[in-house]
Amino acid sequence: MAFLRVTSPHAHTVQDTASVMRLVLYATIPGIIALTWFFGFGTLVNIVWAGFIALVCEAAILKLRGLPVGFYLKDYSALVTATLLAIALPPYAPWWVVLVGVAFAIIIVKHLYGGMGHNPFNPAMAAYVVLLISFPVQMTSWAAPLHTLVEHPLPPGPLEAISINFGLLRDGVDAITMATPLDILKQNKSLMMEDLWLANPQFGLVGGRGWEWANLAFLAGGVFLLARRVFTWHAPVAFLLTLALMAGFGYDSGSSQSGGSPLFHLFTGATMFGAFFIVTDPVTSAVSNRGRLVYGAMIGLLVYIIRAWGNYPDAVAFAVLLGNFAAPFIDYYTQPRTYGHG
Amino acid sequence: MHSVHSIPGGIHPPENKTQSLGKAIAPLPLPARLVLPMGQHIGAPAKPLVAVGDRVLKGQPIADAAGFVSAPIHAPTSGTVTAIDDQPVPHPSGMKARCISIEPDGKEEWIVHQGVGDYTALDKAELLELIRSAGIVGMGGAGFPSAVKLATDKPIESLIINGTECEPYITADDMLMRERAADIIAGARILGHLIKPGETLIGIEDNKPEAIAIMRQAAEGSGIEIVTFPTKYPSGGEKQLIQIVTGKEVPSGGLPADIGIVMQNVGTTAAIYRAVVHGEPLISRITTVTGDAVAVRGNFEVLLGTPIQHLLEHCEFDAGAASRLIMGGPMMGFALENTGIPIVKTSNCILAPSRQELPGEVPAQACIRCAMCAQACPVSLLPQQLYWFARGKEIEKLEAHQLFDCIECGCCSYVCPSNIPLVQYYRAAKANINKHKQDNQRSEIAKARFEARQQRLDREQAAKDAKRKARAEKAKRAKAAGGDAKADVVQAAIARSAAKKASQDPAQAAIERAKSARSGGQPATTPEQKIAKLEQRLATAIEKRELAKGSGSDKLDAFEASVTTLEAKLATARSELPAQTVTTPKAKVPDSDPAQAAIERAMAKRAGGAPSESPEQKLAKMEKRLATTRKKLAQAQAEGSEHVEILQQSVQKMEQKLEQAQRQLAENT
Ligand code: SF4
Numbered sequence A: 001m002a003f004l005r006v007t008s009p010h011a012h013t014v015q016d017t018a019s020v021m022r023l024v025l026y027a028t029i030p031g032i033i034a035l036t037w038f039f040g041f042g043t044l045v046n047i048v049w050a051g052f053i054a055l056v057c058e059a060a061i062l063k064l065r066g067l068p069v070g071f072y073l074k075d076y077s078a079l080v081t082a083t084l085l086a087i088a089l090p091p092y093a094p095w096w097v098v099l100v101g102v103a104f105a106i107i108i109v110k111h112l113y114g115g116m117g118h119n120p121f122n123p124a125m126a127a128y129v130v131l132l133i134s135f136p137v138q139m140t141s142w143a144a145p146l147h148t149l150v151e152h153p154l155p156p157g158p159l160e161a162i163s164i165n166f167g168l169l170r171d172g173v174d175a176i177t178m179a180t181p182l183d184i185l186k187q188n189k190s191l192m193m194e195d196l197w198l199a200n201p202q203f204g205l206v207g208g209r210g211w212e213w214a215n216l217a218f219l220a221g222g223v224f225l226l227a228r229r230v231f232t233w234h235a236p237v238a239f240l241l242t243l244a245l246m247a248g249f250g251y252d253s254g255s256s257q258s259g260g261s262p263l264f265h266l267f268t269g270a271t272m273f274g275a276f277f278i279v280t281d282p283v284t285s286a287v288s289n290r291g292r293l294v295y296g297a298m299i300g301l302l303v304y305i306i307r308a309w310g311n312y313p314d315a316v317a318f319a320v321l322l323g324n325f326a327a328p329f330i331d332y333y334t335q336p337r338t339y340g341h342g
Numbered sequence B: 001m002h003s004v005h006s007i008p009g010g011i012h013p014p015e016n017k018t019q020s021l022g023k024a025i026a027p028l029p030l031p032a033r034l035v036l037p038m039g040q041h042i043g044a045p046a047k048p049l050v051a052v053g054d055r056v057l058k059g060q061p062i063a064d065a066a067g068f069v070s071a072p073i074h075a076p077t078s079g080t081v082t083a084i085d086d087q088p089v090p091h092p093s094g095m096k097a098r099c100i101s102i103e104p105d106g107k108e109e110w111i112v113h114q115g116v117g118d119y120t121a122l123d124k125a126e127l128l129e130l131i132r133s134a135g136i137v138g139m140g141g142a143g144f145p146s147a148v149k150l151a152t153d154k155p156i157e158s159l160i161i162n163g164t165e166c167e168p169y170i171t172a173d174d175m176l177m178r179e180r181a182a183d184i185i186a187g188a189r190i191l192g193h194l195i196k197p198g199e200t201l202i203g204i205e206d207n208k209p210e211a212i213a214i215m216r217q218a219a220e221g222s223g224i225e226i227v228t229f230p231t232k233y234p235s236g237g238e239k240q241l242i243q244i245v246t247g248k249e250v251p252s253g254g255l256p257a258d259i260g261i262v263m264q265n266v267g268t269t270a271a272i273y274r275a276v277v278h279g280e281p282l283i284s285r286i287t288t289v290t291g292d293a294v295a296v297r298g299n300f301e302v303l304l305g306t307p308i309q310h311l312l313e314h315c316e317f318d319a320g321a322a323s324r325l326i327m328g329g330p331m332m333g334f335a336l337e338n339t340g341i342p343i344v345k346t347s348n349c350i351l352a353p354s355r356q357e358l359p360g361e362v363p364a365q366a367c368i369r370c371a372m373c374a375q376a377c378p379v380s381l382l383p384q385q386l387y388w389f390a391r392g393k394e395i396e397k398l399e400a401h402q403l404f405d406c407i408e409c410g411c412c413s414y415v416c417p418s419n420i421p422l423v424q425y426y427r428a429a430k431a432n433i434n435k436h437k438q439d440n441q442r443s444e445i446a447k448a449r450f451e452a453r454q455q456r457l458d459r460e461q462a463a464k465d466a467k468r469k470a471r472a473e474k475a476k477r478a479k480a481a482g483g484d485a486k487a488d489v490v491q492a493a494i495a496r497s498a499a500k501k502a503s504q505d506p507a508q509a510a511i512e513r514a515k516s517a518r519s520g521g522q523p524a525t526t527p528e529q530k531i532a533k534l535e536q537r538l539a540t541a542i543e544k545r546e547l548a549k550g551s552g553s554d555k556l557d558a559f560e561a562s563v564t565t566l567e568a569k570l571a572t573a574r575s576e577l578p579a580q581t582v583t584t585p586k587a588k589v590p591d592s593d594p595a596q597a598a599i600e601r602a603m604a605k606r607a608g609g610a611p612s613e614s615p616e617q618k619l620a621k622m623e624k625r626l627a628t629t630r631k632k633l634a635q636a637q638a639e640g641s642e643h644v645e646i647l648q649q650s651v652q653k654m655e656q657k658l659e660q661a662q663r664q665l666a667e668n669t
């Protein structure tokens, strides 16, 4: 009688890659709800559209590479990339922007670099940067959550969002977009912080109006993932702390030259989304705990520098790409001390 | 309370221990046949002492230790030796090895044995000999001969008795502690007497409250402390337990004794007690049988050599339901291909899981670099990086990332969401690197040997040339002398002798050769020194390897490789030895020249060379001499000769000498 000959260990956890990816998808839900509440259905439309493109691209590429399509599609990684990119894009980005972005992320950034687990750059962020450089107008038109003030109409509903994004009501976009709080801050030369706050309805309690709630929602999703041990705290906490610290240095109690308060930076733009859904991307980050502390801190530093002195208002995507680039070097210098090695 | 330290990583797999904890340790009916592998321990397989057809008694030594790192084997019951041949043995590769088969006669007839009443009256060597001759080896899974471990002369601060048993399913040590706590404590005291540690600690995971309570009670007043710590796999690994109870780390590539620690498993400790106090050798052990594919789960006192089939039948094994058959636990045990394999000294568990319990292999997905493996690694490696490098066969990077510090605990594979069989990659990579190194070393040895030969040939050629030249000169000079009518005969003679001196003075030549050798032409050490050194290194390497095996196969392959290479080196050095002793001065020196012989001897001495015979040869010679003397003595006694007394004395002296030599040999190898 011959029994199965396999090597140890024989036991295995129930957790698999697909379930990890699913958890990440679930964790984006609060953030998506917040975005939809404040900015309308544009983001949701983008997510569905992006997900569809991602699956098609992924399947096609897997087929081309001669890999089992069903097996790899089931790891949900394409859907995660698509969802993250769609969240990062302006809610009313036209359909072809989404198409180009997702296709670029999946085909070029992911698969041309060797596929799942091999890509040195975060696909969603690399695609975002390419789109931002290629289509600056479309990529900088963010909706404003003005309906939370009195007298303003509600943001686009599902159908309206579809028609806007797919080009039927393109003219409507201008009516619903405004400069983001980070844009305003960047352009500000003369107003004290307090006055700036009063002069622009885009500012909320501490961050951008609506933005602060979306950030809070992404923070909640991130805490959920932390609790489920999908990633460790090192990279996101280092990222947020460094950003807050830098903002603290640059705040100078709110002069017209001020870079915005730490709270403003933490709860505006893509900060929390970046901290828990992008900086934590395991494939493209440093590998050890110590390495991830350095990696997170570096991105936090870069985000502040780019926000304060760079040409682009939000900086998470650029900072993350630079961080990705540095990750192998960080790994080299932060290899953990192995047992028995002095 | 002894403070405990935490270790990085680790996992909490389902413990699955209660299934086998319901009943007391039960005996097993005698099987129809016992199969005793000669290699149940780490080190050289034992040498059979019996022949097919011999009747053996329970506890009778049937195989003797073959060298220092080895262990004897005893008959687990009385019966007849039916075969000495190659049988499948417990090994991951499913290989066959030399075994002695015994058919029990059911009489359980013991050999005469008796323990030591007061072991404190024995000195260290005697006590060690008791443990060695009882065939005791690490029973926690390693199988390293205990006497070797205990023979350390380093100062020992902590003696740690390992009752952790962190692998899921296994409860053999737990039950042992519950039922035979007094044996363990008594064994620990013997060990304490033996190595005189600063403290004796017994480490137990806190998932065994019954065992802890019983052990605490048994240890009362003995000065032995029971240290408990949170349950986490793999706390029971030797290195991990050391870190937990002392906070120290065994240096990479080092031994626990290097940092003043000796560790023994609780089962081993109890066996040492039985060996010393009752004179019983190691002939049985406690083995857990568990898993959903057996109806009867529990712990059994199993005679060594019992075929697993017998054990499984007793436990109502359902082969159709089993997903596999594992010797050991689900984390580090190995899968058995069939049930004919015997229980050996290290078999702590037979696990027969159903398909629901441990499903078959799941296809691996891509690594998403989630680092869950790194979080789980108890020795702070980066398993995902190692995996990457192992796939790319990047040997340098693998070594830079300390592949050889991986203890193959399986934590990384266990947590990997992509189901990547990481440990399998590491094992393969280690084996690969070792092979690579071995090949390199082998070719280096070959190269060195070739070069040495080349040098020798060159030297010989040069000597020949010099001789020829001298001869030619001599002839020329003779001719010149002959040509000169007034040639002085005396002058010619002087010239001749001078020429001879210049070209042929062997002593001079030998000394010059030696000088040139010393100044770097050749290794400065004599071959004998080299061999001695190699032997020493080999002994350390073997010990390290064995300890590595003991601590959960960490670095095992590396040590294995170094042992094989050292063995190879030693063999070549030995094979070169006679050749060299022939080629050095002697060969070119006329044997008749006594002065030369003296110089040669002096030089050999100067170079520090030992006699060219190996200690084994010496031993053999001594034995022969002893035998002859004994024969003479017998003859003298028979004849009533007056030499009887003298002969008796010389026999005695020789015996003493022989014993001394044997002891020396044991220490050296
Ligand atoms: S746990 Fe598995 S998937 Fe995650 S990093 Fe390690 S090897 Fe890769």
Ligand code: SF4
Pocket (backbone or CB within 6 Å): B376, B377, B378, B379, B380, B381, B383, B405, B406, B407, B408, B409, B410, B411, B412, B413, B422, B423, B426
């Ligand atoms: S098997 Fe090796 S790499 Fe994996 S967790 Fe254990 S020690 Fe670390």
